[in-house]
Amino acid sequence: MNFYEVAILKSPLENLTYQSENLIEIGTLVEVTLANRKNSNQAIIIKKVEKPEFKCSDILKITDFCCSSFMLEVADFISKYYVCSMGQSLTIFQFFNKNIEYENKIIEFKKEINLSSFQQEAKDFLDSKKQALLFAKTGAGKTEIYIKTIKEVITNGKQAVFLMPEISLTPQMQKRLEEVFGKTIAIWHSKVSVKKRREILENLQNGEIKLIAGARSALFLPYKDLGLIIVDEEHDDSYKSDSTPRYNAKDLAIFIAKKFDIKLILGSATPSINSFHKIPYFELDRTFYETKKSYIFENTSQKISQNTLLKIENTIKSNHQTIVFLPTRANFKHQICFDCGKSVECPFCSVSMSLHKNDLALKCHYCGFTQKIPEFCPSCKTGIIKNHRVGTAEIEELLKNEFPKNIIKRFDTDTIKNERILKTILDEFNDNKIDVLVGTQMLSKGHDYHNVKLAVILGIDCLLNMNSYKAREKALSLLIQIAGRSGRNGFGEVVIETKNEEFFKHYLEEASYLDFLKDELEFRKDLYPPFVKLARVILSSTNGLKVKEELGEIVKYLKSINEIEVVGFGECAIFKIANKYRYEILIRSKNSKELLRSLHSIKSSHISIDMDTIY
Ligand SMILES: Nc1ncnc2c1ncn2[C@@H]1O[C@H](COP(=O)(O)OP(=O)(O)OP(=O)(O)O)[C@@H](O)[C@H]1O
Numbered sequence: 170m171n172f173y174e175v176a177i178l179k180s181p182l183e184n185l186t187y188q189s190e191n192l193i194e195i196g197t198l199v200e201v202t203l204a205n206r207k208n209s210n211q212a213i214i215i216k217k218v219e220k221p222e223f224k225c226s227d228i229l230k231i232t233d234f235c236c237s238s239f240m241l242e243v244a245d246f247i248s249k250y251y252v253c254s255m256g257q258s259l260t261i262f263q264f265f266n267k268n269i270e271y272e273n274k275i276i277e278f279k280k281e282i283n284l285s286s287f288q289q290e291a292k293d294f295l296d297s298k299k300q301a302l303l304f305a306k307t308g309a310g311k312t313e314i315y316i317k318t319i320k321e322v323i324t325n326g327k328q329a330v331f332l333m334p335e336i337s338l339t340p341q342m343q344k345r346l347e348e349v350f351g352k353t354i355a356i357w358h359s360k361v362s363v364k365k366r367r368e369i370l371e372n373l374q375n376g377e378i379k380l381i382a383g384a385r386s387a388l389f390l391p392y393k394d395l396g397l398i399i400v401d402e403e404h405d406d407s408y409k410s411d412s413t414p415r416y417n418a419k420d421l422a423i424f425i426a427k428k429f430d431i432k433l434i435l436g437s438a439t440p441s442i443n444s445f446h447k448i449p450y451f452e453l454d455r456t457f458y459e460t461k462k463s464y465i466f467e468n469t470s471q472k473i474s475q476n477t478l479l480k481i482e483n484t485i486k487s488n489h490q491t492i493v494f495l496p497t498r499a500n501f502k503h504q505i506c507f508d509c510g511k512s513v514e515c516p517f518c519s520v521s522m523s524l525h526k527n528d529l530a531l532k533c534h535y536c537g538f539t540q541k542i543p544e545f546c547p548s549c550k551t552g553i554i555k556n557h558r559v560g561t562a563e564i565e566e567l568l569k570n571e572f573p574k575n576i577i578k579r580f581d582t583d584t585i586k587n588e589r590i591l592k593t594i595l596d597e598f599n600d601n602k603i604d605v606l607v608g609t610q611m612l613s614k615g616h617d618y619h620n621v622k623l624a625v626i627l628g629i630d631c632l633l634n635m636n637s638y639k640a641r642e643k644a645l646s647l648l649i650q651i652a653g654r655s656g657r658n659g660f661g662e663v664v665i666e667t668k669n670e671e672f673f674k675h676y677l678e679e680a681s682y683l684d685f686l687k688d689e690l691e692f693r694k695d696l697y698p699p700f701v702k703l704a705r706v707i708l709s710s711t712n713g714l715k716v717k718e719e720l721g722e723i724v725k726y727l728k729s730i731n732e733i734e735v736v737g738f739g740e741c742a743i744f745k746i747a748n749k750y751r752y753e754i755l756i757r758s759k760n761s762k763e764l765l766r767s768l769h770s771i772k773s774s775h776i777s778i779d780m781d782t783i784y
């Protein structure tokens with residue numbers, strides 16, 4: 170008899186030991202049943218072990234699927250760093266089918282890429298480094314540089330993966346990639362049908378597909394010989410998973426690239442502070458086409474100012490297109506002063522506080538400090554602090570009333586329900602059949618439409634005033650990304666409705682994003698990432714009293730550990746979800762080993778860990 174330690178997929182359980190008459194290869198996908206359960210579970214063979222003291226159950230079935238040693242190593246890292254079971258981390262992978270043979274086919278490319286001398290200079294830098302950051306202005310032509318690099322990697326017989334943060338980007342990118350790579354490229358994300366996925370997995374394994382472009386899950390496919398990972402718009406928070414394991418695909422890409430000696434390119438016009446801090450960068454500060462951009466600041470208390478409406482009207486008259494941006498429907502409300510646009514800051518953490526559930530108190534979710542909503546704004550002493558939120562639907566309606574003869578459409582997660590709708594609306598926009606597109610974050614990144622001459626940015630103050638140490642980074646980078654959609658070829662205008670003109674104007678016109686990154690690094694020293702590690706422990710249970718008690722115990726335990734600091738704890742911003750009461754503890758440490766050790770030592774079935782939390 171042989172004995173194996175197996176990881177149960179989708180389960181938080183530690184690895185368990187099972188037996189089998191057969192010799193089974195490490196990494197093989199098998200089926201087992203858990204004690205007292207009827208249905209079988211999928212599991213992965215982790216290692217062969219000695220006969221244990223206790224009695225083992227049989228492995229029921231040995232399948233033709235398996236994971237590679239590469240996958241096992243990455244999964245092991247995920248379970249240690251993001252604090253979850255091996256079964257949970259293996260669940261994010263698509264496994265190899267042992268019956269499919271890989272054949273290295275010669276690929277013919279359909280199109281030549283000619284880089285400008287500036288782009289070539291950037292590429293030379295990327296070529297000289299195994300891992301590098303392409304810090305390239307919007308419209309600089311990152312995509313062409315990526316494509317040229319991918320071609321070389323594929324020519325050398327290897328595969329490449331190209332990660333994008335937003336599936337709304339995929340149709341246009343798919344077109345651009347297919348022009349060069351034909352049928353050897355496939356798109357991978359959650360909205361791709363099951364049937365299509367099966368086909369892609371098969372063709373990836375038999376060598377027909379050389380390039381996968383898609384969302385973060387594309388990192389976990391059965392690559393035979395990965396030679397290049399590209400993470401486009403690397404600053405984007407959607408690379409962080411919001412369910413267990415709460416990995417960040419960008420950080421994992423860095424880990425994988427270093428560990429397995431794979432080429433990595435991170436790209437962004439607004440790189441994250443973290444990547445900027447740790448990866449060598451090249452700044453490409455020139456757009457491919459001649460462009461000129463002007464910024465107009467509007468300080469208004471209306472939903473949209475008269476001047477802005479006039480700008481839109483003029484843009485329509487000149488046969489050009491407008492995009493109007495609003496931040497995603499926030500999941501907590503923002504409190505700002507209606508006169509000066511400032512929010513109420515926590516006296517201890519220099520971040521804005523958010524509204525607490527009973528609507529009367531403001532709370533800092535870093536340290537838990539709570540206060541009544543002040544009657545007058547603490548900054549200007551006269552303004553009133555109010556809830557501020559307008560949605561895309563409201564603005565769409567307002568614009569339809571204002572411009573009844575023109576075509577106004579909405580572009581957010583409510584309207585873009587599937588890939589077909591996504592494609593239709595982007596095609597219409599590309600064919601000039603839409604005059605104004607009103608959207609959320611989905612609209613901000615990567616889209617390349619040359620007829621857009623006006624970008625209108627509303628509600629950016631909500632982001633700037635978010636209860637997060639990343640608020641400034643998020644607001645400024647988003648603004649630059651949206652501004653980057655206007656005037657990609659020729660002249661473009663950007664209207665920013667804000668009460669914080671000084672901040673935005675400084676970094677847009679007088680200084681640069683590079684200056685911002687340097688300033689921000691200074692601000693974060695000793696307090697926030699990348700100088701400390703920040704983790705969130707989330708407790709949730711239907712038994713509210715019990716989980717609150719547990720919270721107290723865990724906080725006490727964590728506070729007793731020397732090298733870590735409990736920054737704050739309390740109810741989550743959204744306290745109750747699906748009948749579960751939720752609490753969180755925020756901890757930080759300069760010593761990541763110690764932080765991880767303490768996180769692993771908390772034993773509770775109610776917790777999930779959010780390492781490197783983005784909140
Ligand atoms: N070498 C090139 N040859 C032909 N066209 C190019 C070249 N480089 C860039 N372009 C064109 O310039 C425009 C901008 O390029 P691209 O979309 O790659 O910019 P980007 O750097 O990805 O911008 P963003 O950060 O805004 O997404 C596109 O229309 C692209 O086709």
Ligand SMILES: [Zn+2]
Nearest residue numbers: 515518533536
């Ligand atoms: Zn605080």
